[in-house]
Amino acid sequence: MTDLRAPQPASPETDAASAFGEDETGEARTGTGAASPGDDPRSPRPGEPAPPDPPSGWLRWGWRQLTSMRTALVLLFLLALGSVPGSVLPQEGSDPGAVQQYFASHPALAPWLNHLGLFNVFAAPWFAAVYLLLFTSLVGCVVPRTFRLAGSARTPPPRAPRHLRRLPHSASYPSRLTPDTAVEAAAGVLGGHRFRLRRPDSADSGSWVSAEKGYLREAGNLLFHLALLGVLVSIALGGLFGYKADKLLVAGQGFADTTAALDEFHPGRLVSGSDLAPFSVNLNSFSASYLASGQPAAFHAYITYTASPGSPARPYDLQVNHPLDVDSAKVYLIGHGYAPVFRVTTAQGQVVYDQATPFIPANTGTLLSEGAVKVPAAAPSQLGFVGVFVPTAVLAGGTLESAYPAPDNPAVSLIGYSCSLCMDSGVPQSVYQLDTTGMRQLTAAPHLLSPGQSWTLPGGNGTITFVGYKQWVSLAITYDPGQVPALVCGILALAGLLLSFLVRRRRLFVRAAPAAGGGSVVTVGGLARTDASGGFEDEFAGLSAELAAADAAYTPATPAGIAPGASPGEERAPSNQSETGA
Amino acid sequence: MFRAKRRTVVSVAAVAVALLIGALVVTLTQGSGQADVGYVLFPAGQRPAVHEFTATSLTGTPVRFASYRGKVVVVNFWGSWCDPCRREAPTLAVLSEQYRSRGVSFLGIDVGDTPANALAFTRGVGITYPSVNDASYTVTQDFSQAVPISSTPTTLVVDRTGHVAGYIFGPVTYSGLSTLIKDAVTG
Numbered sequence: 052m053t054d055l056r057a058p059q060p061a062s063p064e065t066d067a068a069s070a071f072g073e074d075e076t077g078e079a080r081t082g083t084g085a086a087s088p089g090d091d092p093r094s095p096r097p098g099e100p101a102p103p104d105p106p107s108g109w110l111r112w113g114w115r116q117l118t119s120m121r122t123a124l125v126l127l128f129l130l131a132l133g134s135v136p137g138s139v140l141p142q143e144g145s146d147p148g149a150v151q152q153y154f155a156s157h158p159a160l161a162p163w164l165n166h167l168g169l170f171n172v173f174a175a176p177w178f179a180a181v182y183l184l185l186f187t188s189l190v191g192c193v194v195p196r197t198f199r200l201a202g203s204a205r206t207p208p209p210r211a212p213r214h215l216r217r218l219p220h221s222a223s224y225p226s227r228l229t230p231d232t233a234v235e236a237a238a239g240v241l242g243g244h245r246f247r248l249r250r251p252d253s254a255d256s257g258s259w260v261s262a263e264k265g266y267l268r269e270a271g272n273l274l275f276h277l278a279l280l281g282v283l284v285s286i287a288l289g290g291l292f293g294y295k296a297d298k299l300l301v302a303g304q305g306f307a308d309t310t311a312a313l314d315e316f317h318p319g320r321l322v323s324g325s326d327l328a329p330f331s332v333n334l335n336s337f338s339a340s341y342l343a344s345g346q347p348a349a350f351h352a353y354i355t356y357t358a359s360p361g362s363p364a365r366p367y368d369l370q371v372n373h374p375l376d377v378d379s380a381k382v383y384l385i386g387h388g389y390a391p392v393f394r395v396t397t398a399q400g401q402v403v404y405d406q407a408t409p410f411i412p413a414n415t416g417t418l419l420s421e422g423a424v425k426v427p428a429a430a431p432s433q434l435g436f437v438g439v440f441v442p443t444a445v446l447a448g449g450t451l452e453s454a455y456p457a458p459d460n461p462a463v464s465l466i467g468y469s470c471s472l473c474m475d476s477g478v479p480q481s482v483y484q485l486d487t488t489g490m491r492q493l494t495a496a497p498h499l500l501s502p503g504q505s506w507t508l509p510g511g512n513g514t515i516t517f518v519g520y521k522q523w524v525s526l527a528i529t530y531d532p533g534q535v536p537a538l539v540c541g542i543l544a545l546a547g548l549l550l551s552f553l554v555r556r557r558r559l560f561v562r563a564a565p566a567a568g569g570g571s572v573v574t575v576g577g578l579a580r581t582d583a584s585g586g587f588e589d590e591f592a593g594l595s596a597e598l599a600a601a602d603a604a605y606t607p608a609t610p611a612g613i614a615p616g617a618s619p620g621e622e623r624a625p626s627n628q629s630e631t632g633a
Numbered sequence: 634m635f636r637a638k639r640r641t642v643v644s645v646a647a648v649a650v651a652l653l654i655g656a657l658v659v660t661l662t663q664g665s666g667q668a669d670v671g672y673v674l675f676p677a678g679q680r681p682a683v684h685e686f687t688a689t690s691l692t693g694t695p696v697r698f699a700s701y702r703g704k705v706v707v708v709n710f711w712g713s714w715c716d717p718c719r720r721e722a723p724t725l726a727v728l729s730e731q732y733r734s735r736g737v738s739f740l741g742i743d744v745g746d747t748p749a750n751a752l753a754f755t756r757g758v759g760i761t762y763p764s765v766n767d768a769s770y771t772v773t774q775d776f777s778q779a780v781p782i783s784s785t786p787t788t789l790v791v792d793r794t795g796h797v798a799g800y801i802f803g804p805v806t807y808s809g810l811s812t813l814i815k816d817a818v819t820g
Contacts, residue, residue, distance in 0.1 A: 113651075117651065184651055304768060304769065305768075305769035305771075306745075306769055306770050307769060307770040307771045307773065307774035308774070309770055309773050309774040309777045309782065310777075310781065310782070310783040310784070311710065311744060311770060311773050311777075311782045311783060311784055311785060311787070312744070312745065312770035312773065312774075316783075323781065324777060324781035324782075324783050325777060325778070325781055329774060331769065331770075331771060331774070333769065360771070360774065360775065394749075401753075402749045402753065403749075403750075403753040404749065404750055404753065405747055405749035405750065406747045406749070406750055425714075427713075427719060427754075427757070428713070428750070428753035428754055428756070428757040430757075474716070474719065475719055475720065476716070476720070477716055477717045477719060477720025477721070477804065478716055478717075479715075479716045479717060480716055482714055
């Protein structure tokens with residue numbers, strides 16, 4: 052994306068073309084990729100010697116390759132290509148269960164995909180490499196362009212071309228004044244219209260004034276580029292210092308925001324566990340209402356939270372898309388489900404399990420949910436249960452189904468397993484699934500229980516009671532310090548883009564030459580950018596009429612309210628001495 | 634034509650090389666992440682202080698951490714739902730008996746759990762020292778100000794002045810925890 056443009060010396064023969072030739076900001080041109088920056092002989096960069104000395108030359112060449120438009124496009128394409136497996140294949144971050152299933156069903160292919168990081172694409176080193184390079188490429192492109200735009204916004208208008216009649220818009224009127232005075236009169240009018248003016252300096256001859264308007268276009272362009280950099284920095288900020296976490300919370304329970312309490316924790320690169328916002332949340336109750344069709348109508352999670360240990364507890368009604376804002380972190384309600392409460396007692400009456408056990412919805416429409424109950428403390432054997440919870444139980448052809456997501460007729464169906472010491476391996480397992488290898492099924496058929504009912508297990512294994520149910524919510528906790536800056540920068544970028552599209556840069560040149568019979572002939576030429584959407588013609592006609600009128604009414608005593616001649620800094624403007632001849 | 638083709642090949646190769654270098658850098662920097670099991674020892678003078686807290690034990694009696702001042706305390710974060718905790722529990726039971734006569738106390742912090750399940754767990758593995766019921770992780774949050782408790786099991790050894798002498802993340806081993814306790818008792 053290195054800029055290809057070079058200041059072109061204005062030729063007297065191509066006045067019209069060169070009148071804008073040296074200040075094109077060239078949004079369109081930079082993107083063509085028709086010529087690579089390295090082979091552009093007109094490149095303005097100082098470090099452009101033909102055979103560069105090896106080490107620094109290669110570095111410069113590499114940097115130019117990296118920041119070229121072509122490379123950025125290739126990287127963007129790679130980024131898009133890399134995201135494809137992220138949406139086609141199951142991902143560790145979002146659905147580790149599906150990844151395990153994929154391993155089971157594709158035993159030969161899955162390990163290879165895993166080696167390539169395709170099950171965790173967005174954390175894979177090659178993916179990170181692509182976006183880091185894209186980031187570098189963008190920064191390397193935008194920063195130099197920003198400086199160039201800043202320069203362009205300060206550039207004074209060019210000298211008036213010699214043949215104003217060749218410009219797209221031109222007019223002329225006779226004047227009774229001398230050429231210098233006529234130009235003086237015109238400059239006064241243009242200055243009053245807030246044009247930026249340029250007068251001949253000592254090296255120039257002739258009577259002319261150049262005027263230019265619409266510098267806001269460059270300001271808009273500059274704003275767009277600066278805001279784009281701001282967006283990149285904001286994204287980096289979020290990636291480095293932000294974090295995302297998930298927590299499943301059963302009604303009546305609470306948690307403090309500490310890594311041990313979180314089910315999933317995805318910290319940014321510079322986040323450690325002690326950086327978490329020290330809030331805590333208690334879920335008092337959860338209510339869901341549904342339409343007759345079973346579609347959810349509203350979810351309310353009534354919570355109390357404390358912003359930090361020791362501060363007062365505050366109630367909050369957490370809803371979908373109505374997150375809790377606490378200590379600059381945000382807590383979103385992202386899911387809900389049922390947690391049947393089970394109590395397991397041994398044959399001797401000792402309680403070995405009493406807990407609301409979260410079940411995971413297998414059918415999000417009817418909230419038929421599946422889960423596991425693990426009772427390693429049971430005696431004489433360790434016990435495990437695989438269960439299905441249905442909020443509104445109906446028996447359809449002998450199988451248990453759920454007719455409605457609200458808990459109108461809750462029931463659980465359990466399959467019991469027993470084993471001795473099979474749960475003491477110490478290998479962490481999902482709490483939602485039971486690995487039944489090495490376990491003995493207690494009964495052939497599943498056992499159906501309504502709230503309050505108990506099942507006396509065979510073989511002296513005690514009793515399991517379906518006490519009732521609670522509801523759980525899953526919460527997403529996010530902290531993204533880059534979010535607000537990214538939004539602000541995004542809006543600024545849009546504003547800058549609009550400004551640079553809507554504002555036209557336009558120029559007006561006035562030249563006066565002595566007329567044969569005294570007085571002078573004044574020629575006015577006008578030029579707007581080629582992509583101007585019209586309207587300049589009317590403006591030009593209005594302005595030239597005004598100039599003629601002012602000229603006719605001019606009295607030499609009137610002080611000219613215009614800016615003085617060109618400052619020394621403007622002398623670097625493209626010059627071709629032959630154009631200054633009158 | 635030939636030059637243009639060669640330039641394309643060279644720039645594609647350059648992108649590929651840059652990608653490889655980037656991937657290598659990222660892989661190397663990612664490798665420095667925390668391992669699953671390990672321990673940290675703090676030299677005397679740099680030991681982080683533990684916040685005082687009051688909580689309720691699994692059996693309902695109040696526990697004041699300040700009352701342990703003057704003793705070396707082994708603080709174990711666990712849950713009955715946590716499989717590695719079940720594996721390390723017999724080691725903790727044995728060590729708590731062995732070090733009782735030397736003035737070393739053991740205290741469990743039972744997180745995200747119900748008292749019924751937790752008591753069934755301690756009965757089953759033969760742990761006799763008390764545990765604090767920390768279903769909502771508030772005690773864990775207090776401790777996290779001193780050392781990061783990222784998951785269960787995590788075991789802290791707190792010296793006589795209430796400062797963390799060292800901690801183990803992941804299941805304890807007999808020799809590993811013994812070393813930490815001896816260090817805290819002598820130092």
